[in-house]
Amino acid sequence: MVNLPAYQHLVKRFSDSGTTLVAVSKLKSVSDILVLYNAGQRDFGENYVQELVDKAAVLPQDIRWHFIGHLQRNKVKYIAPFVHLIHGIDSEKLLIEVNKQALKVNRTISCLLQIHIAAEETKFGLDETELTTLFQTLQDSSFQTAFSNIRLEGFMGMASFTEDTSKVRDEFKRLAALYTDYRVIETPRAQLRYLSMGMSNDYEMAIECGSNMVRIGSLLFGAR
Numbered sequence: 001m002v003n004l005p006a007y008q009h010l011v012k013r014f015s016d017s018g019t020t021l022v023a024v025s026k027l028k029s030v031s032d033i034l035v036l037y038n039a040g041q042r043d044f045g046e047n048y049v050q051e052l053v054d055k056a057a058v059l060p061q062d063i064r065w066h067f068i069g070h071l072q073r074n075k076v077k078y079i080a081p082f083v084h085l086i087h088g089i090d091s092e093k094l095l096i097e098v099n100k101q102a103l104k105v106n107r108t109i110s111c112l113l114q115i116h117i118a119a120e121e122t123k124f125g126l127d128e129t130e131l132t133t134l135f136q137t138l139q140d141s142s143f144q145t146a147f148s149n150i151r152l153e154g155f156m157g158m159a160s161f162t163e164d165t166s167k168v169r170d171e172f173k174r175l176a177a178l179y180t181d182y183r184v185i186e187t188p189r190a191q192l193r194y195l196s197m198g199m200s201n202d203y204e205m206a207i208e209c210g211s212n213m214v215r216i217g218s219l220l221f222g223a224r
């Protein structure tokens with residue numbers, strides 16, 4: 001069941017602050033997506049490549065599809081022709097593959113780096129050392145052709161799944177601080193302007209900590 005009142009509330013809440021709402025529609029039906037589309041929503045997030053490809057084929061062309069899941073390199077080619085923003089870049093190898101597939105379809109693909117902020121081992125993402133190394137590569141002029149068709153537009157992170165709100169806040173603040181630090185670094189392929197953090201349970205705190213892009217699923221579409 002799509003929760004339209006919740007949707008209208010979020011739209012109103014985010015309209016002043018310029019926060020981008022990504023409606024996370026993974027495992028939800030095409031007809032549910034259309035309910036939100038008809039209410040005006042255009043940014044949708046999906047986690048699984050095949051599911052995204054199938055949905056994009058039958059849904060309106062002006063939807064901006066965000067890939068928010070863990071992306072395997074051998075699957076980049078399926079979403080490269082149409083994806084709007086890839087949130088989960090967690091290695092240089094993956095970034096290079098995105099570039100390669102973007103080049104093939106003559107596009108520039110916008111990407112966010114996923115940064116590991118949670119305490120859990122299971123969450124994907126770059127640690128701070130890997131982030132530093134990747135930015136050094138991005139600044140290296142001899143690497144520019146490897147990144148000719150990507151645009152790095154920000155960071156994405158997921159906080160720990162815990163009731164401990166002070167821990168969640170600390171994790172969001174750490175990511176926001178990294179974002180602030182890296183925003184000022186000039187590289188030809190990076191113009192950071194999105195900080196993607198916050199989901200149904202923690203988006204209020206994420207925004208408080210500086211998020212300007214939230215990924216909200218169950219609050220809009222019901223439990224999965």
Ligand SMILES: *Cc1c(COP(=O)(O)O)cnc(C)c1O
Pocket residue numbers: 024026047068069158199200201215216217218219
């Ligand atoms: C599923 C998912 C979301 C949405 O989670 P909800 O709790 O349903 O809002 C956001 N981000 C990522 C990366 C997800 O996998």
